[in-house]
Amino acid sequence: MKQRVFLIHGWSVQETTTYQALHLQLARAGFALEDVYLGRYVTLEDQVEIRDIARALHAALDEKLGRDWSQPFHIVTHSTGALVARAWVARHYTGDCCQHRPLQNLVFLAGPHFGSRLAHHGRSMLAHARYLGDTGEQILRALELGSAFSWQLADLWLDPAVWQEKGVRPYCLIGDRVLKGFKNEFAAKVFPAGFEAGSDMVVRAAAGNLNFRRYTLEARNGKLHFDGAVEGVPFGTLWQHVHSGPEHGIMNSIKRRTSAEGHPALRRILDCLSVANDAGYAQVRQSLALDTAATRQKRPGFAQLDFRFRDQEGQPVSDYLFHLGWIDGQGKERPSKAVRHTHKNEKDPSHFTVFIEMKHLDPALTYFVDLQANSGSRLFGYEPMKVTTEGRLNVLAELVREDQTTQVDVVLSRRAGGDLFVFHPGNDAALHVRWDRRGSVVETGLGVE
Numbered sequence: 191m192k193q194r195v196f197l198i199h200g201w202s203v204q205e206t207t208t209y210q211a212l213h214l215q216l217a218r219a220g221f222a223l224e225d226v227y228l229g230r231y232v233t234l235e236d237q238v239e240i241r242d243i244a245r246a247l248h249a250a251l252d253e254k255l256g257r258d259w260s261q262p263f264h265i266v267t268h269s270t271g272a273l274v275a276r277a278w279v280a281r282h283y284t285g286d287c288c289q290h291r292p293l294q295n296l297v298f299l300a301g302p303h304f305g306s307r308l309a310h311h312g313r314s315m316l317a318h319a320r321y322l323g324d325t326g327e328q329i330l331r332a333l334e335l336g337s338a339f340s341w342q343l344a345d346l347w348l349d350p351a352v353w354q355e356k357g358v359r360p361y362c363l364i365g366d367r368v369l370k371g372f373k374n375e376f377a378a379k380v381f382p383a384g385f386e387a388g389s390d391m392v393v394r395a396a397a398g399n400l401n402f403r404r405y406t407l408e409a410r411n412g413k414l415h416f417d418g419a420v421e422g423v424p425f426g427t428l429w430q431h432v433h434s435g436p437e438h439g440i441m442n443s444i445k446r447r448t449s450a451e452g453h454p455a456l457r458r459i460l461d462c463l464s465v466a467n468d469a470g471y472a473q474v475r476q477s478l479a480l481d482t483a484a485t486r487q488k489r490p491g492f493a494q495l496d497f498r499f500r501d502q503e504g505q506p507v508s509d510y511l512f513h514l515g516w517i518d519g520q521g522k523e524r525p526s527k528a529v530r531h532t533h534k535n536e537k538d539p540s541h542f543t544v545f546i547e548m549k550h551l552d553p554a555l556t557y558f559v560d561l562q563a564n565s566g567s568r569l570f571g572y573e574p575m576k577v578t579t580e581g582r583l584n585v586l587a588e589l590v591r592e593d594q595t596t597q598v599d600v601v602l603s604r605r606a607g608g609d610l611f612v613f614h615p616g617n618d619a620a621l622h623v624r625w626d627r628r629g630s631v632v633e634t635g636l637g638v639e
Contacts, residue, residue, distance in 0.1 A: 193262050193294070194225045195463065196251065200269025200300075201233045201329055208268070208434075211446045212459075219450075219460050227254055233270065236327035240270075240339065243329075244277035260290040264463050265297070268441045269392070269433065270333060272301025273343065279353050280346040291357035297462045298362045299440050299455070300390055300433050302333055304340050304397040304494060304595040305543070307383045309333035310536055335397075335533045336496050336541035344597060348404060348418040359471050361424045361462045361478070363455060364398035365390035365431030365440050366489050386531070387547075388492035390440065392433035394545065395593050396494040399425045405589065406599040409561065409575035414585065417599070424462070424471070426478030427593065428454045429485040454481070482593065491592040492530070495544040498597070499563065501604040506540035507572060513560040514544060516552075517578065523558065526550065548592050556580045563602055569610040569629055573603040 195216055199208045206228045217223040229250070231243050255261060267275045275296060283293060302309075309330050332339035346352050353360065368385050388394055404417040431440040431454065440455045450457040458478065465471050499507040512532070515525045528550035535541040557579045563572035579585050589596050609629030614621060622636035 192225060193221065193264065194227065194254070195221055195264045195266060196227045196229060196254070198229045198247070198265060198267040198271035198275055199231075200267075200271050201326060201333065203230075203233065206230060208442055210442045210444050211448065212266070212441060212444045212456075214446055215444055215448065215450075215456060215460075216463070219463075221463075229271075231274075233326045233329055234324050236324040238326065239328040240273050240277050240332050241281070243274045244281060247274055247278045248282040255292075259287045259292050262292050262294050264295045265293065266299065266459065266463075267297070267301060268299045269302065270329065272298040272303060273332065273339075276303075276343055276347065279356070279358060280343070283356060283358075288356045293356070293358050295462050295465055296358055296360045297459055298360065298398075298400065299459070300364045300393050301362060301398055301400070302393045303362075303400050304344075304402065304496060305335035305337060306333050306393050306397065307335060307386060307389070307531070307533065308392055309335070311381075311383060331537050334535055334537065335543040336498075336535040336538070338535075338538045338541065340496075341498060341541070341597065344402065344404065344420075347400070347420055359462075359465060360400055361426075361458075361474065362398055362400050363426050363428065363440065363458055363462075363478070364393060364395050365433060365438070365455075366395050366427040366429050366485050367391070367432050367438065369432060369435075369438070386545075387490060388530075388545070390431065390433040394492065394494060395427045396492050396545075396595050399423075399594050401425060402595045402597065403588070403591070404597045404599070406601060407577070408601050409577075410573060410601075410603045412575075412577040414588075416588075422475070424475035424478045425593065426458060426481040427485040427489075428458070428481055429488045430454050486592075491548040493546045493548060493590045493592055494595040495546065495589065496595055496597045497542045497544070497600055499540045499542070499561070499600045499602060501572070501602050503604070505604075506538070507563050507602050507604075508539040509566060510542075510561055510563040512542055514557070515560075516555045516557050517580075523560075526557065546590055548590070551586070551590060553586055557586065561600065561602070565604075567607075569607045571605060571607065573605060575600065575602065 197209050209228050213226040216226050265275055368391055384391055400423045401420055403419040406415040406417055432438045434442055437443055444456050450460055461474050465474055514529055515523050517523055528546045530547050531545040533543045559577050561575040565571045620634040623631045624633040626632050
């Protein structure tokens with residue numbers, strides 16, 4: 191049966207050469223060359239959002255499928271293309287389009303499912319100079335660590351009806367390599383975000399894994415509630431590859447003469463596209479797990495925590511001090527070496543991301559999270575949050591998972607101060623009174639006619 195493959199690139203791409211010879215390799219593997227489609231779309235227009243691109247993707251697919259959504263096809267994405275494809279699956283792959291389950295395998299290469307540390311650098315003045323104008327402002331906001339977009343898309347994918355019940359088989363492949371050499375070591379000092387251990391130099395392995403968990407943490411009592419998860423998606427880290435580049439890029443190092451045996455990413459792409467049933471899916475899951483285990487023999491593992499701070503009515507809390515550390519035998523709080531990087535989202539400062547190196551995380555220690563939120567007013571405030579892992583042996587293992595992101599919705603209690611609203615009894619000897627903008631009584635005994 192005829193099967194099409196659609197390729198979807200990432201941010202800032204303006205040439206189909208980004209795919210290199212992937213389409214030719216797919217043809218060599220048995221797909222008809224005319225049935226492999228190399229996508230192109232605009233990412234550098236500041237006003238364009240991922241939802242716009244997802245809508246345009248649907249129209250382009252509809253055209254190439256001849257409006258026949260009964261024929262099987264596959265999608266392979268690179269980088270930001272993952273978010274476009276996931277948004278399309280959630281919003282447009284619905285109704286008659288998915289009735290026959292035509293989308294078979296959805297392969298994510300280096301997909302920033304939970305953001306990229308580099309995204310907010312893409313909005314800089316230097317980026318504007320490099321790209322001679324717009325940089326894709328809205329797309330980069332969606333790509334920033336802890337973005338509201340990543341949470342909204344995760345909300346959708348927590349529902350199995352959005353993808354699993356449509357028969358979609360997703361896969362996540364990502365490199366875990368930082369290039370060495372004198373030039374790279376110098377560049378790493380100038381731009382450390384692009385040479386971060388635990389990443390492919392653009393996307394962290396933990397952020398490139400679609401498997402994740404969501405919890406709600408009540409600040410007032412420290413209770414942790416499990417809200418849902420995406421689990422069972424085949425995920426593999428490949429120590430040989432980086433995000434992009436002619437020699438080691440996970441996609442654009444695939445040349446005409448590349449052999450699948452000598453190119454781990456190409457071999458796994460072909461494995462994923464060959465899956466036709468649950469048994470095959472399970473086999474690839476196992477193979478990718480072995481790839482990840484091999485990578486962990488060479489590279490340290492990391493985890494990512496995405497916090498979202500809101501009050502009990504769902505309103506964002508953006509001004510706060512956040513501390514994560516451990517408590518020693520004398521009860522003294524100490525900073526944890528496990529915390530390698532933190533990021534407060536620029537667009538949505540109520541979102542805070544923590545990057546954790548697993549080898550420095552000791553389950554035998556008691557860890558704490560301390561949050562002090564500032565309302566900016568004496569008339570209302572937030573109760574402080576202090577939670578520890580003491581007596582909660584499983585909490586650390588549940589929240590901090592190697593090569594995964596965990597989203598934690600922190601609910602802070604917003605309380606009114608005593609001077610915000612006051613009633614005076616009619617026999618109050620101080621009547622009448624005048625108060626200032628802070629609610630303090632500044633004059634008493636005011637007369638009336």
